[in-house]
Amino acid sequence: MKALNPLFLRLFDDAAIFPPGNVPMAEAVAAHRERQSSPLAPLLGPFVCSLARWDELVAAAAGGPPVPVSLVLPGPADLPEAAEVHLVAVEGPGLTPGGALPAYTEIPCAEITATRVAALRDAGSRLKIRTGGVRADAFPTEAQLARALWTAVRGGIAFKLTAGLHDPVRHRDPVTGFEHHGYLNVILATAQALQGYDIERALADQDGERVAAAVGGIDEVLAKAVRHHFVSFGTCSVSEPVDGLLHHGLLLPEDLS
Known part of the structure; x- marks a missing residue:
C-alpha cells in the first residue's frame, strides 16, 4: 500500500456520541476500536468525549x-484518570494551558482576534473553532471563518474545528437548508493563508472537482505546514468524510484494503 496523503493523516476526530449522530456510548467505543485496527486507522484521530460522560466512557471501554x-471540558477542571482511557488532549472554553496535554481553547468564530490568538499562542494553547451545529446560527459565514482562519494561521497557532464538516466541499444541506463548510475548503484555505492569499473564495467554492484538484496539488512541504496549523476536526461520522475523499479520488479503495 502506498503512503497516504499527509493532509489526511489523523484528520478525523471521532465525535460519534455528539449531535446529530448521538451514537450510544458502548456502540461508539466499539466502533472506534474497530477502526483503530482497520485500514482507516491512519486517518483516525482520538475519540471525543465530554467530562460529563466520563463514567459512561470508562464503563464502555472496560x-x-x-x-x-480528547476530553471536552466545560472550563478549567481537574482531569480524571482511568486505566481504560488514554487522554491525549483537552478542549473547551476558558481552558488554562499547562501540563503535557495539548489544550484547545474554544472561542466563538466572530470573536477570534489577533490579540486573543497571540495570548493563546504565548500561553502554549491551541484554538478550537466551531463551524456548525444543530441551528443555523451555529454556522459561521465564509467571511467570518476566513477571518478566523487567517488570524490563526498568521498568528502561528494550531487549531481544530468542530461540527458541520462531514462533507469535503461546501454545500447547502437539502433537509435543513444550512450552509455547511467543507473540510477540503478549509485545507485549501489554510494553504492559501500560508501563502498570503485571500482565502474567502476558497471557503465559498462549491465546485467539488476544482476544490479537490487544488487540494490534490498541494505539495509535501506545504501539506506539512497546513497540518501544523489545521490539526483535525471533530465529526460524528468518520465514514462520511472518508467516503468524500474516495469520491473525489483523493483516497483510493486500495488504500483501505
Missing part, C-alpha cells in the same frame, strides 16, 4: 485496550 480520548 475489557479492552485504552481508548485515546
Whole structure:
C-alpha cells in the first residue's frame, strides 16, 4: 500500500456520541476500536468525549485496550484518570494551558482576534473553532471563518474545528437548508493563508472537482505546514468524510484494503 496523503493523516476526530449522530456510548467505543485496527486507522484521530460522560466512557471501554480520548471540558477542571482511557488532549472554553496535554481553547468564530490568538499562542494553547451545529446560527459565514482562519494561521497557532464538516466541499444541506463548510475548503484555505492569499473564495467554492484538484496539488512541504496549523476536526461520522475523499479520488479503495 502506498503512503497516504499527509493532509489526511489523523484528520478525523471521532465525535460519534455528539449531535446529530448521538451514537450510544458502548456502540461508539466499539466502533472506534474497530477502526483503530482497520485500514482507516491512519486517518483516525482520538475519540471525543465530554467530562460529563466520563463514567459512561470508562464503563464502555472496560475489557479492552485504552481508548485515546480528547476530553471536552466545560472550563478549567481537574482531569480524571482511568486505566481504560488514554487522554491525549483537552478542549473547551476558558481552558488554562499547562501540563503535557495539548489544550484547545474554544472561542466563538466572530470573536477570534489577533490579540486573543497571540495570548493563546504565548500561553502554549491551541484554538478550537466551531463551524456548525444543530441551528443555523451555529454556522459561521465564509467571511467570518476566513477571518478566523487567517488570524490563526498568521498568528502561528494550531487549531481544530468542530461540527458541520462531514462533507469535503461546501454545500447547502437539502433537509435543513444550512450552509455547511467543507473540510477540503478549509485545507485549501489554510494553504492559501500560508501563502498570503485571500482565502474567502476558497471557503465559498462549491465546485467539488476544482476544490479537490487544488487540494490534490498541494505539495509535501506545504501539506506539512497546513497540518501544523489545521490539526483535525471533530465529526460524528468518520465514514462520511472518508467516503468524500474516495469520491473525489483523493483516497483510493486500495488504500483501505
